[in-house]
Amino acid sequence: MDTFVFSCNFILPIICLVFLGYKLRQRNFLTDEFIKVGNKFAFRFCFFSTMFVNLYNVQTFDKKYIDIAFFAFISIAFLMFIGILYAVLFVKDPKKKGVMVQAFYRSNYAIIGIPLATLLFGNGNLAATAIVLAVTIPMYNASSVVFLTIFLKDGKNKISIKSIIYKIFTNPLIDGIIAAGICLLVRPYLGGWTLKTSSFRFIYVTIENLSKITTPLSLIILGAQFKFSATKKLLPYITVGVLARLIFAPLIGLSAALHFYPHFEGPEYAALIPLFGSPIAIASAIMAEQMNNDGELARQILVWTTLFSAITLFIIVAIFRQIGIF
Secondary structure, X not given: OHHHHHHHHHHHHHHHHHHHHHHHHHOOOOOHHHHHHHHHHHHHHHHHHHHHHHHHOXXXXXXXXXXXXXXXXXXXXXXXXXXXXXXXXXOOOHHHHXXXXXXXXXXXXXXXXXXXXXXXXXXXXOHXXXXXXXXXXHHHHHHHHHHHHHOOOOOOOOOOHHHHHHHHHOOHHHXXXXXXXXXXXXXXXXXXXXOOOOOOHHHHHHHHHHHHOXXXXXXXXXXXXXXXXXXXXXXXXXXXXXXXXXXXXXXXXXXXXXXXXXXXXXXXXXXXXXXXHOOEOHHHHHHHHHXXXXXXXXXXXXXXXXXXXXXXXXXXXXXXXHOOOO
C-alpha cells in the first residue's frame, strides 16, 4: 500500500496537469495561438532557467555525474542501433523508417524528465538530470536530422553539419547548461562571490522564478496538444513504437544501470527513469512533418506513448520504490 500511494502521488500530479490541458483545449479555453506561444515561451525561457538554476546550485562535481553522462550516451547509442536494425529489416516505406528509429531512443525528456525528477527530489536535486540533458539533447537533435533524411530517396532533404551544430548551440536547454557551467568554472576564482548572494541576486531570483513555472506550464501545454485520429492501417507501427519506447527501452536501460552502476542512487534514477521510460518527444512529430516523413505516424506514436506512459511509469516507480531506490 505504501508503494501504491507513493507511486500515485508521483504520477498523478503529472497526469492531472496533462488532462487539465487536454480538457481546456477541448472547451476552447486554450487557443491554438496560446499553445503555440506558450510552447515557445516554455522552451526558450523556462527550460533555460530550469537548467541554469539546477546546475548552478551544484556545490561539488561528483564522480557519479561523469558515470551517468557516459552511461546515458552509450545506452542511447545502443537504442539507436536497435532502431536502425528494425527500420532496415522490417519497415518498407522510406517515410516511416526514420520515424520508427526515433521511437526506440528519443524520449520526451525535456518536458517529462524535469517534472518526474522534481516530484521525487525537489528543485534542488536535479544536477544529474541536467547532466543527462546536456548529453542527450545534442544527440537527439543531431541524430533526428540524420535519421529523417538518410532513408528518403527523393533528395529533398540534405544533411547539413553546419545546421546541426547551429541547432545544438541555439537550444535553450543547452544554453542554460553552458551558462551555468561557465559560472561553475569561474566560481573558485571569485573569492566566495555568487550570483545568489551578491547585489545582483535579483538576476538569480528572476531566473529561479521562471524555472518554477516550467513543470506546470509545459505539462498543461502537452495535454492541450493531444489529438486522437489514429488509423487502423498504422496500428502495427504504432504498436511497435509504443512497445519500443515504453517497454523495451526502460527494460534494457534501467536493467543495465542496476547491473553496471550499483552506486547510483535515487537522484540518478530520477534522471534515468524518464530518459528510458517517458513517451517519445513532441519535437519528433514536428520534425517528421517538416522533413517530408510520415507525420501522421509520428503524431500517433506521440499520442499513444504519452497515454500509456501513465501506466508504465507508475509500474517502474513502484518497482524502484519496492527495491528501496526511492
